[in-house]
Amino acid sequence: MMASKESESLAPGGGGLAFWVVGFILLIAMPLLNVLPPEDSWLHLSDFSLNRFGKFLAFAILALGLDLIWGYTGILSLGQGVFFGLGAYCMGMHMMLTIGKESVYGSDLPDFMVWNQVKELPFFWKPFYSFPAAVIGAILVPMLFALVFGFFAFRSRIKGVYFAIITQALALAAWLVFNRNDTNLGGTNGLTDFKQLIGYRLSDPGTQRVLYIVTVLCLGGAYLLCRWIIRSRAGRVLVAVRDSEQRVTFSGYTPANYKLFVFVVAAALAGLAGMLYAPQVGIITPAQIGVLPSLEMVIWVAVGGRASLAGAVLGAVSVNYGRSILTNYFPELWPFILGGLFVVVVLLFPDGLIGIMRKMKERMRMGKAAAASEGKR
Amino acid sequence: MMPSLGRMVAILSMVGLILFCGQDWVAAADRPADAPPLSPVELALTQVASEDESVRDTAIRTLVEQGDASLLPQLEAIRANADRSIRQAIKPLMDSLKNRANLKSPSTDVRRSAATDLGSAGKAWAIPWLEAAAANEPNKWVRYTMEESAALLKLALDDQTIKAAAAEKLGELYSQNGVPAMKKLVAIGESAEATEPQKIVAKAAAEAIHRIETWGDWSNAIETFFRAMSLSSVLLIMSLGLAIVFGLMGVINMAHGELMMVGAYATFVTQEIFKAYLPPSMFESYFLTAMPVAFLTAAAFGLALEATVIRFLYGRPLETMLATWGVSLVLMQAARVYFGDLTAVIAPTWLSGGAQVMVGVYLPFNRIFIIGLSIICVLAIYLLLFRSSLGLRVRAVMQNRNMSSCLGIPTRKVDAYTFAFGSGLAGVAGWALTLVGNVDPGLGQNYIVDAFMVVVTGGVGKLAGTIVASLGIGGLNKLIEPSFGAVYGKVFILVLVILFLQWRPSGLFAMKGRNADS
Structure with a gap:
């Protein structure tokens, strides 16, 4: 039943136009609205808004990966925050090192190390002097980590609730470790106070604009990658694993390999998201990688619509937009709304916003068809 | 530093003390005849705030030997008016008196913490109090603490035989608190210029430490x-x-x-x-x-x-x-x-506190x-x-x-x-x-x-x-x-x-x- 619905949405053609329209708005219209209209014009998009939107789009990249693994393959990972954090910390470490003498204590070492009386740069910080190494690390480190973790998890056929619990424990453990001072990752305060990225000042709106555009391009690339995976033969196996792993096994496939593959891809996308997040937000702390943030990521996908790539992007942007508005005006209310979202979406709208939109389209088409048939009569 | 006689007299008279400084402390000879004679405790009370260290120490000694917790309010009053060094000198005295009274408290917890305090304060005068209290103590663990404190205090005395006996006692008691002091004694015993009695003490201490550490594991x-x-x-x-x-x-x-x-x-x-x-x-x-x-x-x-x-x-x-x-x-x-x-x-x-089993x-x-x-x-x-x-x-x-x-x-x-x-x-x-x-x-x-x-x-x-x-x-x-x-x-x-x-x-x-x- 699910499979037949899936093949519909997988069919080529539909959504192509929407991709280009959304791409145009995000990539060209929004930066232009930021630059061209005068500041007091209603068309003007403030630097703050553009930057905030860039952050949401970085989250959307992560949501795409999570959708691959949860929506399409049916594996609930409650530890995506860890991979996000690994990517963000890799980039954050690079930016900490480029602060150089501008830091509060004027030392070559990051401030928190001076504070913790660390005399020499720990060995694992050293590669991050180089920008390319940081970019590669931000994607490769989460992938490697996911490869090892996933290998052991999928090899022994840990799945379903078991896998969710194990990944949640992973998120808790990572949060605990990142919070420590003796791991030399900044402890509770995380990494912050970044000054520049490859020579460009982060406080300059122009730099942020470029970062935004890079984020949009990465999101587009990630979307195309995911779509390509979904439409490939491997993608069909992934959906089959979700719907009946047993039958996949009996058909001669090894589900564990496919699962491991998609888990690693999701981790890479989460790392990429973290890498783009850190310079735009200017801080990365353990609070972004714990149990609760990892669960919130799942709700982005659920709200947008599982097993729909557009839904993942839509969910990540809309939930975070709602969060940023609501926590501003009603900070006490947000946990109620977030909790309510979990319940309501799961109970009433299992296909999320995309599902609602599809249904409305269907209604309209049915209505038109009915009207047409009546007109004929 | 000995202040001059004249200055001291001036200070003493300023605080209303009428007495005479001599080699031996004779109850004030030239005080007005109409006042009743001061008891040693009362006299000591007047002297305890003295600037002169030896005067003060003797007064404290007297108060420790003959005084009791009823003096605390008076001491508190003296302390409130005194300067810093005197306050510091009186503090251990007051603590000792308070804890001495607490040794007889009906509450086991109070008795026990008083014994612990006396042991850690390091004042040798508390040894007879603790030993007397331990002899009459019904509670096993309070008695244990009293004995431990007494032994700790004895360990700090100068007599080497008492020291060795105290170390042995601490070993018998498996007292973790005694280990740091005994380690020092061992170190003294191992140094080149150690005398024979010191070496004996060191040996006893080393044995006790070993015993305590095994028990501690x-x-x-x-x-x-x-x-x-x-x-x-x-x-x-x-x-x-x-x-x-x-x-x-x-x-x-x-x-x-x-x-x-x-x-x-x-x-x-x-x-x-x-x-x-x-x-x-x-x-x-x-x-x-x-x-x-x-x-x-x-x-x-x-x-x-x-x-x-x-x-x-x-x-x-x-x-x-x-x-x-x-x-x-x-x-x-x-x-x-x-x-x-x-x-x-x-x-x-009924759920607060706990039980000491060993x-x-x-x-x-x-x-x-x-x-x-x-x-x-x-x-x-x-x-x-x-x-x-x-x-x-x-x-x-x-x-x-x-x-x-x-x-x-x-x-x-x-x-x-x-x-x-x-x-x-x-x-x-x-x-x-x-x-x-x-x-x-x-x-x-x-x-x-x-x-x-x-x-x-x-x-x-x-x-x-x-x-x-x-x-x-x-x-x-x-x-x-x-x-x-x-x-x-x-x-x-x-x-x-x-x-x-x-x-x-x-x-x-x-x-x-x-x-x-x-």
């Missing part, structure tokens, strides 16, 4: 074991409800921690009601009353949760996890908004209580599952839901009752946790991931799995904590659990079946 092992048992019991109480629901419905209730929080707040509310409406004499019994209250409140919450959310997600465990997580967020925030962050349950007096081994009552409670819970669940008709149905549904349904067992009702029962157990866990921590909205979050791990490791459908897994995880946690630290200990356990699941993918005691999916 044992008592440490026992305490670690106890802490491990205590943590395991907490985990067990929390996991039992979770595991039963997981076994029956395949659902991990992510709101389990918040149901515990509900139980804890129910305890808190019961306490407040007792405080407000019932006579104080009944206050002590609030804690036991709160147990059924916590159980029923949490069970009611669980029933409502089952009826409104879980029932509709049957057969979709991952969705259930997300939905129950949402519920947990709402419950947590509701508690935060309604109760605020500062609420504490006062443990009843030297260096102190077992708090609340932990013992929790260990006992976990055993009772396991027994109750065992009886319910294996000796009641509801339990029979629960087990039937666990084994084969469809078949049970065909045989006329109302499976949905069984689900609902079991879920409510599991939630009630969470409430009881919350009730018990009020003994070891504050009641706050985050209460459920502290241990809950560990409890999930216990359920996953333990496997589905067997009580024994949960018991073994919580003993294993709780025990390992405390065992490796000293060497790894709490954080790396947790990480280590996660790695162990993952490796363990390599060997047993669905936990310790998996249901055996022919289903290829299981």
